[in-house]
Amino acid sequence: MTLDDVAAEAGVSVGTASRALSGRGDLAPATRRRVLAAARVLGYTRDPAAGGRPAGAARLLDLVLGSYHNAYSDEVTAGARSAAAAAGYDLVLTEERDTPDDDWPMRIRRRGSAGVVLGLISPTASQLAAITDAEIPVVLMDPQAETSRGLTSVRTTDRDGAFAAATHLADRGATRFAIVLGSPPYRYGRARNAGFREGLRLAAPDADLVAVQADWGGAAAREAALPLLHGLHAGERLGVFACTDEMAAGVYAAAAATGRRIPDDVLVVGFDDLRGARWLTPPLTTVRQPIREMAAAAVTALAQAAAGAPLPPSPIVLPTQLIERGST
Incomplete structure (x- = not known):
């Protein structure tokens, strides 16, 4: 299966298919998704030597949240940053913007992230495919849906x-x-x-x-x-x-x-x-x-996966604790 076949299946030029698969260039998100879907259907895997940064080429981990600058995201960021630093990685903060042209999965692919923590968001199937097709491991933190789509998740009791x-x-x-x-x-x-x-x-x-x-x-x-x-x-x-x-x-x-x-x-x-x-x-x-600890557990699992260890097949569950104060 060749790049020409992918381009024909997606109805685009070979150059457009190449840019879509490598994460380069300014393409409409719909075009990029169409090319990625065609490659997936045809079973096409791009050779990293052909261009584009392979997953894990940089010692970066991405934390994707729906918003930052609130008490919850501050706790998540603190826990994730500490665990990333301990494992020798830098943490990139990525915000999911509620706009049709937001192509955050491709930004992650372009920088060759070693892994992604998705916190409190519900990515679409095409967004997840854009990451997993590039063989970038994903961990869900406190997923909103019951099903984790076969991905490792971290949650609490x-x-x-x-x-x-x-x-x-x-x-x-x-x-x-x-x-x-x-x-x-x-x-x-x-x-x-x-x-x-x-x-x-x-x-x-x-x-x-x-x-x-x-x-x-x-x-x-x-x-x-x-x-x-x-x-x-x-x-x-x-x-x-x-x-x-x-x-x-x-x-x-x-x-x-x-x-x-x-x-x-x-x-x-x-x-x-x-x-x-x-x-x-x-x-x-x-x-x-334990929000900080949950974020740290997600990052640690990704760092271990980047080193060759398998991601846990079942959810990582950390316990809650009742904290008694003056309101009761």
Whole structure:
């Protein structure tokens, strides 16, 4: 199978096919994807000697996130950077931009990255193919979907952490319960929902549980929690589990707006243990997921793969821990 065959299959010139496969030149993403798909269908593998930087030629690892400059991404970056440095690699921060012409997989191919960590994003099949067809190993960190498409993933014990939150709220004397769920319902959100319900069923089988939806943000969580707090009767204590610390902060705002006191009237547990959790008033009880350690584990797996070790076939799972503070 030759480059001419790939060009004919994709309906482009040989020169365009060559640039697409090597990651060189300014091509429309759709054209590049068409050439890569044609090469995959025909079973064509480009000889690195023909041009383009082969995977792993540079001691670089890529970290791809949907956004940076927030508390979660800061933790991920810190853990990934430390592990990369320890393994003798530089870390490249790549942001997935929500634009049709964003061709981040080809930028990774062009620089010959030794491996890629994809964090909290859902790459398309063609984006993944652009990376894996170049034999660049990929590890998913906290994948949003249940299936990992055969790729190694790193995650935490979402269900167990939420189970512990339910048990803790019941032990602290909550008489009613609410869970603030994120929408869309990603894999980890569904696991936290299931774990909380299971824990509450065992700790307080006759308890009243209300579920409200927010968009994973604090402002939406505030609006969702307001009716619950307005309807709280004298002598009741509402135990709220928010599926992220940011949504827990929204519950704090709703409590302030309705004159409810934390933890006297409302007990709140979050999930993440980001740096802002301890600075809320009162400090937030939360389920800590080891974000830095998860990022480090993903990078370490890639560095070992670059040295010839196989990537783990099953998910790398790190445990959560309930951190008790003043909100309960």
